[in-house]
Amino acid sequence: MSEPTMAPGQPGDARELAALVSAVRTKVRRDLRMTSFPLLLLGSATAAGVIPQVATAGHGGFGPLGVGDWLTGLLITVAFAVMWLVYRRRALRGGVGRPAGFGAATGLGFFLTMSGGLIAMAFAGPFLLFGLGLLMVGIWQRNRFLAWWAVLIGGIGVFEGFFGITNRLSASVWRGWEHPAIYLVLALLTILAGLLARRRENRTR
Numbered sequence: 367m368s369e370p371t372m373a374p375g376q377p378g379d380a381r382e383l384a385a386l387v388s389a390v391r392t393k394v395r396r397d398l399r400m401t402s403f404p405l406l407l408l409g410s411a412t413a414a415g416v417i418p419q420v421a422t423a424g425h426g427g428f429g430p431l432g433v434g435d436w437l438t439g440l441l442i443t444v445a446f447a448v449m450w451l452v453y454r455r456r457a458l459r460g461g462v463g464r465p466a467g468f469g470a471a472t473g474l475g476f477f478l479t480m481s482g483g484l485i486a487m488a489f490a491g492p493f494l495l496f497g498l499g500l501l502m503v504g505i506w507q508r509n510r511f512l513a514w515w516a517v518l519i520g521g522i523g524v525f526e527g528f529f530g531i532t533n534r535l536s537a538s539v540w541r542g543w544e545h546p547a548i549y550l551v552l553a554l555l556t557i558l559a560g561l562l563a564r565r566r567e568n569r570t571r
Contacts, residue, residue: 401511402567404449404503405560411445412438412496412553416546423543434546435527436479438492443475446499467506471499493523493552515559519552 415438450468477483478495487494497520504513525531526548535544 400563400567401509402560402564403452404500404512405515405556405563407445407449408442408496408500409553409556409558409560411441412492412556413550415439415441415492416549416553419546420543420550423541423546435491436484436487438549439475439479439487439495442492442495442499443472443479446471446475467503470506471502474499474502489527490524491527491549493520493527493549496520496523511563515556519556523549523552 415434419434419438446468450472453468474483475495478487497516500516500520501513504510504516522531526545529545531548532545
């Protein structure tokens with residue numbers, strides 16, 4: 367004799383449906399709050415902007431003063447825009463969640479690189495955008511690590527934007543590449559943090 371089957375609409379179906387919805391919500395929220403992707407993309411964009419400055423520092427620099435920082439800020443803005451599009455698509459496909467913070471960070475990037483924020487960017491450097499944009503994302507997504515990283519790396523970067531580190535070096539050891547090299551170290555640390563976060567995320571799946 368065959369086992370009795372539940373008719374549609376019975377409590378078993380409701381429990382299965384609730385479990386499925388819960389799993390979908392958990393997956394989408396986890397994707398939206400992933401730590402590794404923002405860190406890897408922002409770190410790579412920043413490194414791509416400062417590597418030419420390091421490479422050309424001993425050969426006349428990378429164009430007029432501030433152009434290299436502006437291009438780096440533009441790349442960071444593009445990175446925020448890419449993340450906004452990627453997470454927006456995931457949210458629409460999953461049916462829940464939203465790409466919190468990335469749109470606002472993109473808007474901030476356009477303001478700092480294309481509008482009235484150019485003066486602030488010229489003085490504080492690209493990590494002004496890196497830090498503020500990532501901090502907005504971290505707060506809106508309630509991702510403490512992103513917020514903490516934004517304050518730490520962004521703060522160090524802005525400090526160096528005013529030559530806070532290089533000005534404390536002896537004039538005898540000053541080299542033109544040291545300023546962008548500090549930016550590059552911060553970008554590489556961000557990539558490393560992203561790789562460690564990706565490893566941790568893979569373990570939890």
